Amino acid sequence: MTESKIVAFDLAKRIVQACVIDGTGAVIAEERMGPERVLSFTARHPHATVALEACGGAHHWGRALERQGHRVLLLPPQRVKSYGDPACKDDRRDARAIAEAASRSYLRPVPVKSEGQQALQSLDRVAALLARQRTQTVNALHGHLSEFGITLPKGPHLLKRRFTELEASPRWRELPEELRAAMGELFAAFLALEDRLSAIKARLAKGAKQSKLGRLLLEIPGIGPMTAVSLEAAIGDDPGRFASGRQFAAWLGLTPRVSASGERRQLARITKRGSARLRSLLVVCAQAMLRQYRQGRHGDPLACWARHLLARKRWNVAVVALANKLARIVWKVASSGAAYQARTA
Secondary structure, rough: OOOOOOOEOOOOOOOEEEEEEEOOOOOOEEEEEEEHHHHHHHHHOOOOEEEEEEEOOOOHHHHHHHHHOOOEEEEEEHHHHOOOOHHHHHHHHHHHHHHHHHOOOOOOOEEEOOOOHHHHHHHHHHHHHHHHHHHHHHHHHHHHHHHOOOOOOOOHHHHHHHHHHHHOOOHHHHHHHHHHHHHHHHHHHHHHHHHHHHHHHOOOOHOOOOOOOHHHOOOOOOOOOOHHHHHHHHHHHOHOOOOOOHHHHHHHOOOOOEEEEOOOEEEEEEEOOOOOHHHHHHHHHHHHHHHHHHOOOOOOOHHHHHHHHHHHOOOHHHHHHHHHHHHHHHHHHHHHHOOOOOOHO
């Protein structure tokens, strides 16, 4: 067995399809098995390159396979798709497509996350889910009360005070009993979500400060605990796999889409590749920073650059450009291990 062989798995809940190819790309073995037989199958192919799609459960299998001594490649599903046959799709062809994609050196794999990184990322995803549920609850509260001529202010703190005042007012007692019960349930759900979100954010802040990289990322302007945790999980333990900050920004989908042929070169909108969650966090950070910079309360080079950009470009263009700049700063800090300094922004 040589190291040039690639073992590819198409993962599913109960069935796993395996495909083994040699250094020339020829299929030398295929097998359909249950998940309990995966590790015994790879044990027969020591020191191989094992390729998986970066889907549910892939990081668990990646850690287990790395412990066996294999080189693990987690490939983005959207890149693997181009190697499959769109006219005829099944598990066997999918495994062959994964093996074919793994043989291409220009495809950038997803880093295998440690259990600690995945746990923090799960906490971040739960916080995002609770935030969406809070927004839905607040919107329902606004919508139902507006049907009875009652408007509530935006913002959680103002909403709490205004709803408490409403419950103590004569207007509340004039409302139908069913509506009062329903709105009381929504308000109680809103308060519970607020408490749970506050607790999770406190745990995220604590988790972000427990690692050296997390502490360095928190020193970058605009980067909060949730963004720091997500960035640390995305970068992993090997920031050097990105040759430059531009490559990292491109991996996040924050660089323009290029259409070029001959002497013609046209830049379009950003590609939006990579993690939508991480990209949205950086965009939100950039929006908050631009609002502060626009008021002229910051004089560091990054703030001056952002204000000059905002004077020439539309708001959304400036926001994405600042998010791109933040991504490059993050890569520089992560790759060098040095703290952010304003004069190098």
